[in-house]
Amino acid sequence: GNSVTQMEGPVTLSEEAFLTINCTYTATGYPSLFWYVQYPGEGLQLLLKATKADDKGSNKGFEATYRKETTSFHLEKGSVQVSDSAVYFCALSDPHSGGSNYKLTFGKGTLLTVNP
Amino acid sequence: NAGVMQNPRHLVRRRGQEARLRCSPMKGHSHVYWYRQLPEEGLKFMVYLQKENIIDESGMPKERFSAEFPKEGPSILRIQQVVRGDSAAYFCASSPPSGGTEQYFGPGTRLTVT
Numbered sequence: 001g002n003s004v005t006q007m008e009g010p011v012t013l014s015e016e017a018f019l020t021i022n023c024t025y026t027a028t029g030y031p032s033l034f035w036y037v038q039y040p041g042e043g044l045q046l047l048l049k050a051t052k053a054d055d056k057g058s059n060k061g062f063e064a065t066y067r068k069e070t071t072s073f074h075l076e077k078g079s080v081q082v083s084d085s086a087v088y089f090c091a092l093s094d095p096h097s098g099g100s101n102y103k104l105t106f107g108k109g110t111l112l113t114v115n116p
Numbered sequence: 117n118a119g120v121m122q123n124p125r126h127l128v129r130r131r132g133q134e135a136r137l138r139c140s141p142m143k144g145h146s147h148v149y150w151y152r153q154l155p156e157e158g159l160k161f162m163v164y165l166q167k168e169n170i171i172d173e174s175g176m177p178k179e180r181f182s183a184e185f186p187k188e189g190p191s192i193l194r195i196q197q198v199v200r201g202d203s204a205a206y207f208c209a210s211s212p213p214s215g216g217t218e219q220y221f222g223p224g225t226r227l228t229v230t
Contacts, residue, residue, distance in 0.1 A: 043224050051217060101172050102219070103164055103172060
């Protein structure tokens with residue numbers, strides 16, 4: 001079955017540090033890949049996505065590149081801010097689920113804390 | 117332009133009671149997904165519904181759990197005879213009629229079973 005493995009946290013960084021959160025996946029076919037962010041007490045917000053190999057998703061300074069050869073979708077940001085403190089989830093949707101079914105498979109999440 | 121609405125935001129039930137969780141998708145959206153987030157875990161898919169139809173319930177426990185998305189009104193996730201292990205955050209997500217890969221999440225309902 002499908003699975004997503006992401007770097008265990010928590011990750012603690014100082015403001016303006018470089019961020020990498022690793023994510024690898026197992027899936028049949030060509031899934032779409034996503035990063036979601038969850039702020040304390042809130043639901044998930046889509047941060048970025050990529051739908052095919054070598055696509056780069058980007059948003060708010062965050063980037064991730066769909067690497068089919070390494071089955072990876074690592075999240076990066078060049079300079080983090082205190083406001084980036086949240087839980088980050090890597091996820092995939094499998095086009096083989098059938099029809100319009102794009103159910104998501106999530107990693108366990110990585111808690112990021114950015115200190116001033 | 118309201119997003120996905122869920123209510124209640126917090127729900128406390130004693131063991132053996134019923135829990136009813138409601139989800140109103142974004143305007144114009146006709147696909148609803150329910151996910152459960154256990155403590156220290158990622159979200160797990162439970163069920164996918166379209167209006168009046170359950171499309172995929174492969175993630176739903178076989179007993180005590182049911183879901184519906186009627187022609188009118190919100191989607192309902194029902195848990196009968198709750199147990200402590202049902203304590204979790206339950207998230208609803210919706211997507212438009214054309215389907216597509218992007219899902220929009222509600223704020224979640226945090227269920228506590230005492």
